[in-house]
Amino acid sequence: MNAISLIDKQRLDLIDHHYLEVFPDDGVEIDIVLSGICGTDLAVLAGREEGQTDVIRGHEAVGMIVKVGKDVTHLRTGMRVVVDPNEYCGSCEPCRSAKTHLCNGGSNSGLDIAGINKHGAFAERFITRERFVHCLPDDMSWETGVLIEPVACILNNIDQASIQAGERVLLLGSGPMSLVAQLLLRAMGVTTLATDLNPYRIKFGRSLGLDVMHADELELRMQDQSKADAVIDTVGNQIDTAIQFVRRGGRILLFGFNGDYHYQLPVKYFLVNAISIIAAGEYNQHFPRALRMAGMLPELGKLVTQYYPLEAYPAAFDSLLNDPSAPTIKSVFMPNPKYL
Known part of the structure; x- marks a missing residue:
């Protein structure tokens, strides 16, 4: 075969x-x-x-x-x-x-x-x-x-991060896994906001009624809103951005794959602001x-x-x-x- x-x-x-x-x-x-x-x-x-x-x-x-x-x-x-x-x-x-x-x-x-x-x-x-x-x-x-397999992956991350109805979640990147996550979270009563660089993906996400914007617009958009309860990095190299937009006591979920990416953790900042980093695994x-x-x-x-x-x-x-x-x-x- x-x-x-x-x-x-x-x-x-x-x-x-x-x-x-x-x-x-x-x-x-x-x-x-x-x-x-x-x-x-x-x-x-x-x-x-x-x-x-x-x-x-x-x-x-x-x-x-x-x-x-x-x-x-x-x-x-x-x-x-x-x-x-x-x-x-x-x-x-x-x-x-x-x-x-x-x-x-x-x-x-x-x-x-x-x-x-x-x-x-x-x-x-x-x-x-x-x-x-x-x-x-x-x-x-x-x-x-x-x-179904991507849905199972997303559910695992939602469970590990204890994301609940009524919370606000920011997703960095709007590739296939992120769009699956956005649809699933919306069905669970979670408010989502997502970014991407690809105009087609932005338009596609919006055609599904999702709130997707160009990544360059994120900082201006978030000026008028409270920070997110959880941020999901679906790209694999976005912890710096996630830190900017997650609230105190919030969660950052590591979801994208990039074995070349390394991040120097500002431990005191995470401790003082009670921010959790979650790696859900399989x-x-x-x-x-x-x-x-x-x-x-x-x-x-x-x-x-x-x-x-x-x-x-x-x-x-x-x-x-x-x-x-x-x-x-x-x-x-x-x-x-x-x-x-």
């Missing part, structure tokens, strides 16, 4: 891959319908993050079940499903303590994540185990389904809730704006990496377009 693999540092290629492992008794084989390109994939190709070579990328995926193992009880062929890529072992101490996001019993001595440190879903087919597969509701589109059993919440967000599927066959991966990544003003929100691969 065709698949997109990281064959060298910052280099992808389309390969012919065949699963050689014995199909597990609780295994589920899935024809991938959509697989989302994530900011993590872009960070690896841009050199801001390390990536494991010889691994098929892709960790946001929906598809159709084509085969199940003899011990599978709740799934069957022909079901539309979404994949949870965080494959915890279930037996290490963190897993037994209901902290599966901190799993240290995987094959990589930590949490096994499809598309990150084991084969993922930029492929025509994907094999996983039953507990990492969730059914899509009949009335949920493929486009909404492929954003989500922990958030998929069932993410599916319920996504069903309440009719605009969610609109975030998918670009579709590519696997063979067109150079064009897909070239646009996302090299054109900061590209009219793009969420780009996805469609390995099996027959299902669309």
